[in-house]
Amino acid sequence: MNLASLYHRASAVQRRDSKQIFQEYIKVMKWRADGRDTIIDIGSGSGNVLMDHIYPLLPPNFKAVLSTDISARMVEFARQNYGYIKRAQFEVLDIACAELPHHLCNRFDHVTSFYCLHWVQDQKRALQNIRQLLRVSGGDCLLVFLANNPIYDVYLTLAKTQKWCDYMRDVQQFISPLHSSSDPGAEFSKLLAETGFVDYTVEIRNEIYVYDGTQNVKDNVKAICPFLERMSPAMQEDFLDDIVQCVADMNLREADINTKDFKFIAPYKLVVVYARKPNEFLSTMIEETERVTKRLM
Ligand SMILES: C[S@@+](CC[C@H](N)C(=O)[O-])C[C@H]1O[C@@H](n2cnc3c(N)ncnc32)[C@H](O)[C@@H]1O
Numbered sequence: 001m002n003l004a005s006l007y008h009r010a011s012a013v014q015r016r017d018s019k020q021i022f023q024e025y026i027k028v029m030k031w032r033a034d035g036r037d038t039i040i041d042i043g044s045g046s047g048n049v050l051m052d053h054i055y056p057l058l059p060p061n062f063k064a065v066l067s068t069d070i071s072a073r074m075v076e077f078a079r080q081n082y083g084y085i086k087r088a089q090f091e092v093l094d095i096a097c098a099e100l101p102h103h104l105c106n107r108f109d110h111v112t113s114f115y116c117l118h119w120v121q122d123q124k125r126a127l128q129n130i131r132q133l134l135r136v137s138g139g140d141c142l143l144v145f146l147a148n149n150p151i152y153d154v155y156l157t158l159a160k161t162q163k164w165c166d167y168m169r170d171v172q173q174f175i176s177p178l179h180s181s182s183d184p185g186a187e188f189s190k191l192l193a194e195t196g197f198v199d200y201t202v203e204i205r206n207e208i209y210v211y212d213g214t215q216n217v218k219d220n221v222k223a224i225c226p227f228l229e230r231m232s233p234a235m236q237e238d239f240l241d242d243i244v245q246c247v248a249d250m251n252l253r254e255a256d257i258n259t260k261d262f263k264f265i266a267p268y269k270l271v272v273v274y275a276r277k278p279n280e281f282l283s284t285m286i287e288e289t290e291r292v293t294k295r296l297m
C-alpha cells in the first residue's frame with residue numbers, strides 16, 4: 001500500500017475499530033510500574049490511527065513509540081505528519097522479514113498492530129518476529145486484523161474475468177489468509193501456540209460498516225486496492241465501477257432515498273488478539289529450540 005494521503009483521508013472503518021479496541025484493551029495491557037513503556041506499532045500506514053487515537057491514551061511518561069511499516073512512502077508520510085512528536089520514531093519494517101534488525105530485538109514492552117496482519121501471508125513468521133520484538137521477559141501484544149471481508153470476494157470474482165485477469169494474476173497474495181477459514185479463531189490460536197505465546201485470547205468479532213455514497217466507497221477501496229497502480233487512470237475508474245457493480249451483484253448495495261445515491265454494506269470478521277510473552281526461562285527455551293530447528297533445516 002502506498003497511497004498514504006488518500007489512506008489518511010479514507011480509512012474511517014480502520015480508525016473506528018482500532019480506537020474502540022485499544023480503549024477496551026488498554027485496561028488489560030500490562031503497563032510498566034515506572035510508566036516508562038516502549039511500544040512498537042506494526043503496519044502503521046500513514047500514522048493516523050497510532051498518532052491520533054493510540055498515542056493520546058498512552059501512559060503520560062511512556063518512553064517511546066516506534067511507528068513502522070513495510071512501505072517507505074507510508075513511513076515518510078507518517079514522519080512528515082507526526083515527526084514533531086518528541087517520543088515518536090519512524091522506521092521501515094517488514095514484519096514478515098526473515099531476520100529482524102538486531103537493534104529491534106527484545107526491546108519493546110508492547111507490540112500493537114491495527115489492520116495490517118491480513119496483508120501478511122506468512123503470519124507464523126510475523127508472530128515469531130512479534131515475539132522477538134518483545135522484551136525477554138513478559139511484554140504483550142494487541143493485534144487487530146481482518147479474518148474476512150467482502151472486498152476479497154470482489155477481488156476473487158474480478159480476477160476470473162477476461163477483462164481484469166491480466167492485472168490480478170497474484171490476487172491470492174492479497175486475500176486475508178483467514179478469509180475462507182471456517183474457524184479463524186482456532187487457526188490463529190494454533191499459530192500463537194506454535195510461536196511460543198502461552199497466555200493469549202483470540203476474539204472473532206462480527207462487524208458491519210456502512211459506506212455512505214458511491215464516491216466514498218470508491219475512495220476507501222482506492223486507498224487499499226493493490227491492483228489499481230498497475231492500471232492507467234481511465235482503467236482505474238473502469239475497475240472501480242466494476243467493483244461497485246460486483247458489490248451490487250452481491251446485494252451489498254442499497255438505494256439511499258435521502259441522497260439519491262447508494263449505501264454500501266460491508267459485513268466482516270475482525271480478529272482481536274491479546275497475547276503475553278512467557279517468562280524469561282520459557283522464552284529462552286523456545287528461542288533456543290527455534291535456533292536449533294533453524295540450524296537442522
Ligand atoms: C490498512 S493499513 C493499516 C494502517 C494503520 N495501522 C491503520 O490502522 O490505519 C495496512 C498497512 O500495513 C502495511 N503492511 C502490509 N504488509 C506489511 C508487512 N509485511 N509488514 C509491515 N507492514 C505491512 C501496509 O503498507 C499498510 O500501510
Ligand SMILES: CC(C)=CCC/C(C)=C/CC/C(C)=C/C(=O)O
Nearest residue numbers: 115150151220221252264265266
Ligand atoms: C461493500 C464493500 C465490499 C466495501 C468495500 C470495503 C473495503 C474498502 C474494505 C477494505 C478492507 C481492507 C483490506 C482494509 C484494510 O486493509 O485497511
